[in-house]
Amino acid sequence: MAPYPVAKKCHSARPNKNGSSKEWVQYIRDFDQNHKLLANQEFKHVASFRLAAAVLSTKATERCILLLKSWRAQASLIDPFRTTSNDWVIRAAMFAKRAEELEAHHELNNLLSRLADFYFASEIDSAKAGSTRNDSSHINAVLNQLKWANNESARTTLQNRLKIGRKLRSICKKFGTGLLCLVPFSSDAPYHISATVCLKMKDVEIREFQDLVSGYEEFMRLLCEFGTSLLNILVEHREIEFEYERREICSLDQFTEDELLSLLKPVPYLKTNFYNSAYDWPKPDNWQWSWPTDPTWVPSEHPCDLCGTTQCDCISSLPTNRYRICYYDRKGRGIQAYASSRGGLVFNKNEYIGELTGELVPPATYDSPMTLDFRRPDLPEEPVVCQVYCGDKGNWIRLVNHSCNPCARFVFKVVSGKARVMLQASREIYDGMEVTAKYGSDRLKGDNCLCEVCEAKRVTVPKTTIPG
Numbered sequence: 001m002a003p004y005p006v007a008k009k010c011h012s013a014r015p016n017k018n019g020s021s022k023e024w025v026q027y028i029r030d031f032d033q034n035h036k037l038l039a040n041q042e043f044k045h046v047a048s049f050r051l052a053a054a055v056l057s058t059k060a061t062e063r064c065i066l067l068l069k070s071w072r073a074q075a076s077l078i079d080p081f082r083t084t085s086n087d088w089v090i091r092a093a094m095f096a097k098r099a100e101e102l103e104a105h106h107e108l109n110n111l112l113s114r115l116a117d118f119y120f121a122s123e124i125d126s127a128k129a130g131s132t133r134n135d136s137s138h139i140n141a142v143l144n145q146l147k148w149a150n151n152e153s154a155r156t157t158l159q160n161r162l163k164i165g166r167k168l169r170s171i172c173k174k175f176g177t178g179l180l181c182l183v184p185f186s187s188d189a190p191y192h193i194s195a196t197v198c199l200k201m202k203d204v205e206i207r208e209f210q211d212l213v214s215g216y217e218e219f220m221r222l223l224c225e226f227g228t229s230l231l232n233i234l235v236e237h238r239e240i241e242f243e244y245e246r247r248e249i250c251s252l253d254q255f256t257e258d259e260l261l262s263l264l265k266p267v268p269y270l271k272t273n274f275y276n277s278a279y280d281w282p283k284p285d286n287w288q289w290s291w292p293t294d295p296t297w298v299p300s301e302h303p304c305d306l307c308g309t310t311q312c313d314c315i316s317s318l319p320t321n322r323y324r325i326c327y328y329d330r331k332g333r334g335i336q337a338y339a340s341s342r343g344g345l346v347f348n349k350n351e352y353i354g355e356l357t358g359e360l361v362p363p364a365t366y367d368s369p370m371t372l373d374f375r376r377p378d379l380p381e382e383p384v385v386c387q388v389y390c391g392d393k394g395n396w397i398r399l400v401n402h403s404c405n406p407c408a409r410f411v412f413k414v415v416s417g418k419a420r421v422m423l424q425a426s427r428e429i430y431d432g433m434e435v436t437a438k439y440g441s442d443r444l445k446g447d448n449c450l451c452e453v454c455e456a457k458r459v460t461v462p463k464t465t466i467p468g
Contacts, residue, residue: 121165178227
């Protein structure tokens with residue numbers, strides 16, 4: 001017997017752009033009956049309501065997540081906002097040029113183009129503050145910097161950029177640049193509020209939009225903080241990991257509002273290891289001091305392996321902001337080296353990259369790829385004194401992938417008064433290279449290893465038959 005046909009959910013017909021408020025509320029309710037804005041039907045302008053509904057929707061948050069995933073998945077670093085000039089004309093010219101280069105159909109590039117327009121308008125308006133010069137004189141200065149032909153076509157191009165940037169600044173006025181990530185790029189159901197429609201909104205419509213979303217102040221604040229963090233990753237390379245990434249969340253549909261907001265928060269990194277004293281700690285072999293105690297403890301007279309003194313702050317002088325979280329196909333997330341200049345040297349051979357931090361637990365507590373056995377080379381026979389478990393707590397070093405031909409290694413050193421697991425470059429590491437370390441042959445065997453060496457070995461070359 002043939003199965004019963006599954007009834008499809010019926011949606012009301014899409015209202016036209018001049019449709020009534022009631023029609024649009026009903027239309028959006030058919031798609032998302034739990035949308036928080038549906039309870040508020042006190043609005044005069046349909047475009048204001050549609051934009052507010054789009055920004056407050058789960059779709060907007062998912063789009064931000066996809067934007068970040070797209071950025072992380074890029075093989076090479078796009079760095080369109082790197083500038084060292086203090087001259088507003090040079091910076092404005094750069095942003096105008098970047099907007100031209102980035103304007104494409106890809107949403108990540110659309111976001112960067114949108115941000116470049118925003119910054120372009122900001123530079124022009126900042127330069128105009130207290131000045132009697134009109135836009136034309138500023139536009140001419142930028143054209144000269146760009147070495148573009150000073151004709152009507154070129155001026156119109158920059159005038160349009162300025163108009164777009166000012167409209168975006170007006171929309172984001174109450175909430176900051178993080179809102180740029182939440183404003184739709186295309187006219188998708190059920191809100192049908194494209195970027196073009198947003199840019200045509202009048203001042204009164206923008207004010208009503210801001211009033212509508214201001215009714216959800218805390219929710220908007222946290223959403224815009226997430227958007228701002230995303231932009232900081234893209235523009236300023238303040239690398240941030242989010243809870244939804246750590247927990248490998250694929251869909252947001254099953255989460256409540258509070259749960260959703262918690263997933264969008266940055267993962268708090270441990271600056272130093274967390275010693276969990278709740279465990280029944282066995283005394284390590286050849287331990288020479290009182291027990292139980294933190295197994296990374298060292299006597300005060302023990303010198304630092306980096307500087308040779310007994311009192312130092314070497315651990316605070318390790319490099320910062322020289323990495324980027326990336327997606328590496330089947331391996332998932334990993335760490336890419338980042339330099340201030342493209343292709344530049346990031347880490348010298350034997351330079352310390354960072355410390356692996358996590359929860360310190362007794363040996364053999366976990367059988368997990370997120371653990372590392374901690375040995376004490378300063379003790380006879382170098383016993384394993386604990387495990388560093390990074391499944392729940394840790395820092396970005398835990399994202400370093402395994403390789404059978406690594407560019408870094410884990411070493412056990414006494415640094416600034418504690419025994420630590422340090423990641424050290426085993427050769428020169430350049431901008432764009434994946435930072436990898438060898439985790440041991442017992443951890444990854446055969447087809448379980450996804451490093452570039454083992455992947456190459458699995459590639460079979462078809463035999464060719466020579467006709468005889």
